[in-house]
Amino acid sequence: MELFLTSRELAQFLERSETVGRGEPLRIVDADRFREGIVDSLVWTAVFGDAEVRDAARRTIREAARELGILPASILPLYEARGRGEVDGFSVPAVNIRMLSYDTMRAALRAARSLDAGALIFEIARSEIGYTDQRPGEYAAVLLGAAIREGWKGPIFLQGDHYQTNPKKMKEDPDREIAAIEALIDEAIPSGFFQIDIDTSTLVDLSKKTLPEQQDANCRYSAVLTEYIRRHEPKEMPISIGGEIGEVGKENSTPEELRAYMNGYRNRIGDLRGLAKVSVQTGSSHGGLVGPDGTVQRVAIDFTTLERISKVAREEYGLAGAVQHGASTLSPELFGQFPQHGCAEIHLATEFQNMVFDHPSLPYPLKRAVDRWVFTNMIEQKKAGETQEQFLYKNRKQAIGPFKEQFWNLPVGTRDAIADTLEKKFRFLFETLRIGGTRTTVDRYVRPVDVFPPAAALAGAGAGYVRDDEAGD
Numbered sequence: 023m024e025l026f027l028t029s030r031e032l033a034q035f036l037e038r039s040e041t042v043g044r045g046e047p048l049r050i051v052d053a054d055r056f057r058e059g060i061v062d063s064l065v066w067t068a069v070f071g072d073a074e075v076r077d078a079a080r081r082t083i084r085e086a087a088r089e090l091g092i093l094p095a096s097i098l099p100l101y102e103a104r105g106r107g108e109v110d111g112f113s114v115p116a117v118n119i120r121m122l123s124y125d126t127m128r129a130a131l132r133a134a135r136s137l138d139a140g141a142l143i144f145e146i147a148r149s150e151i152g153y154t155d156q157r158p159g160e161y162a163a164v165l166l167g168a169a170i171r172e173g174w175k176g177p178i179f180l181q182g183d184h185y186q187t188n189p190k191k192m193k194e195d196p197d198r199e200i201a202a203i204e205a206l207i208d209e210a211i212p213s214g215f216f217q218i219d220i221d222t223s224t225l226v227d228l229s230k231k232t233l234p235e236q237q238d239a240n241c242r243y244s245a246v247l248t249e250y251i252r253r254h255e256p257k258e259m260p261i262s263i264g265g266e267i268g269e270v271g272k273e274n275s276t277p278e279e280l281r282a283y284m285n286g287y288r289n290r291i292g293d294l295r296g297l298a299k300v301s302v303q304t305g306s307s308h309g310g311l312v313g314p315d316g317t318v319q320r321v322a323i324d325f326t327t328l329e330r331i332s333k334v335a336r337e338e339y340g341l342a343g344a345v346q347h348g349a350s351t352l353s354p355e356l357f358g359q360f361p362q363h364g365c366a367e368i369h370l371a372t373e374f375q376n377m378v379f380d381h382p383s384l385p386y387p388l389k390r391a392v393d394r395w396v397f398t399n400m401i402e403q404k405k406a407g408e409t410q411e412q413f414l415y416k417n418r419k420q421a422i423g424p425f426k427e428q429f430w431n432l433p434v435g436t437r438d439a440i441a442d443t444l445e446k447k448f449r450f451l452f453e454t455l456r457i458g459g460t461r462t463t464v465d466r467y468v469r470p471v472d473v474f475p476p477a478a479a480l481a482g483a484g485a486g487y488v489r490d491d492e493a494g495d
Contacts, residue, residue, distance in 0.1 A: 048085035056086065057171055065124050065167035069160055070427060080163040084214075087166040087178075088472050094162065094214025095177030095470035097143065098262035101298040101342035103467050104366060105335075112456040113346075113360040116143035116181055117448075118371030120154045121378055121422045122429050122440065123161070127168035129441045133448035135172065139457040140464030143217060143367070145181035148206060150371075155423030158182070158206075158213040166214075176461070177470040181217035181262075182210045183369065187243060189224045200243065204250050211254060211261070212474050219264035219301065219345075220247045226268070233282035237267065241286030248291055256473035260295060264345060264367075268303030274324055275302035277334045284339050299366050300335055301345040304328045323356060325363045332364035342366040350374065357454040368455065372419075374444060378429070379418060383439040388428060392421045 050056050064086075067079040087093065103109045119126045127144065134142050146154070146161050156164075162180055169178055185206060191199040207218060225239035244265050255261045267283045268275035280300060288296060304324045323346075332343035343366030349357075350373035360368050378384070379392070393414060400417040422429075432440075452458060 048082065048089055050086060050089045053090060057173065061086075061167050061171045065164055065171075066430070068163040068167065069124075069430070080159060083163045083167050083170070087170055090170055091175045092166060092169045092178055093176075093470035093472055094166075094180050094216060095468050096216035096259050096262050097141075097177075097179050097464075097468065098216075098260055098298055099467040099469075100141065100464060101262055101366070102340070104342040105298075105340040107336070109463060109467075110364075111361060112141060112460060113365040114141045114143060114367045115451055115455050115457065116145045116183065116367055116369045117374065118145050118147060118150060118183060118369065119161075119165075120146075120150055120156075120371065120375050120419065121426070122432075122437065123156065123164050124168055124430070125437050125441045126374060126378075126444055127165050128172050129445040130448045131168055131172040131174055133445050133452055134457075135174065136449065137452055137458035138461045139452050139459070140176065140461035141457045142452070143179040143181045145183040145217070145219075145369070147183040147371075148185050148203070150183075151206075153420045153423050155426050158210040158215055162213040162215070176465060177468050178214075179217060180213070180215045181219065182206070182215045183219050184221045185218060185247070186221035187224050192225060200246060203247060207247070207251060207254065211251075211256070214474070216255075216259050217262045217264075218251055219266070220244050221266045221301070222247070223266040223268060223301075228273075233278055234286055237279065237283045237286055240265075240267070241283055241290060244283075244287050244297075245290035248287075248296060249294060252294055256471075258471045259473050262298045263296070264299045264301060265297045266301035266345075268301075274304055274327055275331060276327070277330050280331050280334055281338070284335075288339075297341060299342045299345050300331075301347055301369075302328065302331050304346060323352065323359075325359050328360075328365055329363035332366065335366075336364075345369065351376070354450070354454075357451060361456045370451065373447070375419060375422070377443060377447065378440055381440045381443060383436045385432070385436070388425070388432075391428075392418060392425055395421050395424060 061083075064079045064083055068076055068083055070076075071079060097114070100109060117130060119130075130142070130144070134140070144161075144165050146156060146158070151157060158180075165178060165180065185203050187199055187203070210218065220243075222240045222243040225243060227236055227239065230236045230238075248263055251261055251263055265283065265287065267279050280302070283300070284297075304327050328344055328346065335341040335343050343364050345367040346360060346365050347369045349360075349368050350370035357368075379389070396414055396417050400413075400420055403417055404413045
């Protein structure tokens, strides 16, 4: 699947039938030909090409998407409508795509189109940027390319997930750690990430006596990053910002904690437009709980807590509701309960990664090469008493970046088989989370605007990620 375009080939492409003229906006004169004969090559080049032609391919994808009616947008108007009680009955899936990104995104978009679903978010966490080797500009270009390829129309929602403070680094040099997150925000916004989830829940101090004291640092730095986002967001496209009150995998959250967090946060931001949603802990964990044989164990979700917190979030603070993390590896029968209990948004990641790694069509030599790499490069992460299966399950995600091109270069038949399995999974999730038919609802509230010229977007060369935290579902 080597689909590079050289600088000369890309220039020739732009000078032929697709543009009005040099320096003028891109014009697609044959949309079907563009989708079926050109986009695959552009996406490959946008990921693996040399810097100059890579960035030209990304700008071309961005211009082509705009020409074909596909624009990055903010879901904030829809979430504010939910906070006012105008919208309800579904949970928005936010999917983290870590590997085989183009094929996986296409599978998700096909599933969404088949259901006339519009309330769907694609996201990447701060930590995932490092180990998957996908900076915001690349991730956005691949998603827009996938949307073009699948005939998508209308808004597309990109989210920066878990822009998380590292507690150790915050103790050593808080200004530097906050500056790193701000640098990532600066990189993400021009790429079309108009959803950003702030995660300073790592700073909650349960040793303090009162809830306001426990949430104080969380409130303070959530406010700092909110103010930064509001200063730098496009005025025509206010960003949907999320907060978090309980670190995933720790103690379950309570309505009282939400009130302590929101009151402290609002006291700091004043009249500034604040959060649209808040992530809570209800019993899940990132990546799931892994048994000695490497399989994910069943967990119990406290849906009563989720419902109570969502109700408080909506009725007392006008938020869309609570957000569920660490959900993709849950038992299938649980997903229907999230919309039933008022969950506004649900984050899904690890299961899609697992489906690729464990797919029967994946060539055995590649699977063995990944395993060997993990044992060679990650063995210091192996914990006492941990089985080999547990170790591999927890650490194989670190091989995604090093083996990125090998996975992209799998035979077409293999990629198609994996994508077919993923599409069926996406369709099940989207149906169960009840986003079928939400295209009309999204179009009622969301009005995408092209707020950045392509030349200013999609390059992606910042450095605000971390490799050593556990963010990502």
